Amino acid sequence: MNRPTIAVIGLGGIARGLLDALAGEACADVRNVVVRAGKEGEAAASLPSSIEPVGDIASLARDVDLVIEAAGQGAVAQYGADVLRSGRHFALVSAGALADDGLLRTLKEEAVRAGRRLHLISGAIGGLDALATARAAGAVEVRYTGIKPPRAWLGTPAEQACDLHALAAPAVVFEGSAREVARRYPQNANVAATVALAGAGLDATRVTLIADPAATRNGHRVEARGVLGEFRFDTQAEPSAANPKTSASTACSILAYLRGGPNALALQG
Ligand SMILES: NC(=O)C1=CN([C@@H]2O[C@H](COP(=O)(O)OP(=O)(O)OC[C@H]3O[C@@H](n4cnc5c(N)ncnc54)[C@H](OP(=O)(O)O)[C@@H]3O)[C@@H](O)[C@H]2O)C=CC1
Numbered sequence: 001m002n003r004p005t006i007a008v009i010g011l012g013g014i015a016r017g018l019l020d021a022l023a024g025e026a027c028a029d030v031r032n033v034v035v036r037a038g039k040e041g042e043a044a045a046s047l048p049s050s051i052e053p054v055g056d057i058a059s060l061a062r063d064v065d066l067v068i069e070a071a072g073q074g075a076v077a078q079y080g081a082d083v084l085r086s087g088r089h090f091a092l093v094s095a096g097a098l099a100d101d102g103l104l105r106t107l108k109e110e111a112v113r114a115g116r117r118l119h120l121i122s123g124a125i126g127g128l129d130a131l132a133t134a135r136a137a138g139a140v141e142v143r144y145t146g147i148k149p150p151r152a153w154l155g156t157p158a159e160q161a162c163d164l165h166a167l168a169a170p171a172v173v174f175e176g177s178a179r180e181v182a183r184r185y186p187q188n189a190n191v192a193a194t195v196a197l198a199g200a201g202l203d204a205t206r207v208t209l210i211a212d213p214a215a216t217r218n219g220h221r222v223e224a225r226g227v228l229g230e231f232r233f234d235t236q237a238e239p240s241a242a243n244p245k246t247s248a249s250t251a252c253s254i255l256a257y258l259r260g261g262p263n264a265l266a267l268q269g
């Protein structure tokens with residue numbers, strides 16, 4: 001990838017981490033941040049004058065050629081197709097949005113029509129290359145296990161599964177498919193959808209989520225078994241200082257991608 005001129009959707013923990021990292025980097029020029037319509041002025045107050053906040057895709061600077069989503073699943077649905085129709089590449093981290101087959105199909109079709117790239121950046125997870133290799137050889141059984149401190153699960157359905165404020169031992173808060181977890185835990189388990197899209201698919205990939213009172217970091221475990229043998233990829237990730245639900249590695253995965261790293265799934269192009 002040549003040095004792209006980019007826009008970032010979102011201005012939360014991941015986006016700010018990325019903008020901070022890019023301030024000292026030559027791998028991309030940031031022209032715009034996409035914020036909710038009406039919040040442009042508020043956003044401008046906290047951004048350098050070189051970055052203009054906009055409230056829609058039509059207002060992006062003409063020379064933006066790549067748009068990075070770092071906002072949430074709703075933002076993928078809201079802006080993804082417009083980004084591609086406007087002739088720009090689209091790279092995202094809110095992978096759970098792609099558990100909606102209709103949205104995934106639309107984005108792929110728009111990417112083909114526009115001749116643009118549709119990339120899913122690795123985010124907080126690793127091992128996608130090994131998953132793709134295992135899948136290429138035939139059927140593969142894949143399990144993703146996410147283990148986070150109780151505070152990372154506040155405001156999610158995990159609150160109904162256990163008392164997050166009085167947990168004395170690890171508690172399983174979700175068991176099911178990657179497709180289901182994408183819908184139920186939109187801010188916490190996008191990595192499960194990423195693992196699924198790289199390997200066994202959204203319905204076959206099994207997911208367990210655990211709230212662990214002894215955990216201080218976000219654990220991500222990928223276990224795969226197929227005709228080639230088996231592997232296990234374990235991550236203990238520092239939580240983002242801005243958002244305990246998110247691993248700090250997510251912003252860095254976008255930086256690595258912009259540097260030309262191999263850490264993205266090409267869904268199209
Ligand atoms: N693949 C991966 O490994 C990971 C993916 N993620 C994904 O990244 C997302 C962002 O994470 P994080 O930065 O920590 O979250 P934050 O909650 O810190 O920030 C989200 C930001 O996005 C903005 N936003 C949300 N929806 C829209 C929209 N439709 N239009 C414009 N702006 C919008 C929010 O604005 P406002 O405050 O106005 O709502 C906020 O500025 C997560 O929700 C998750 O989907 C997160 C972690 C890992």
Ligand SMILES: O=C([O-])CC(=O)C(=O)O
Nearest residue numbers: 124188189190191246247
């Ligand atoms: O950053 C993480 O730990 C993973 C995460 O929140 C997600 O996949 O949505």
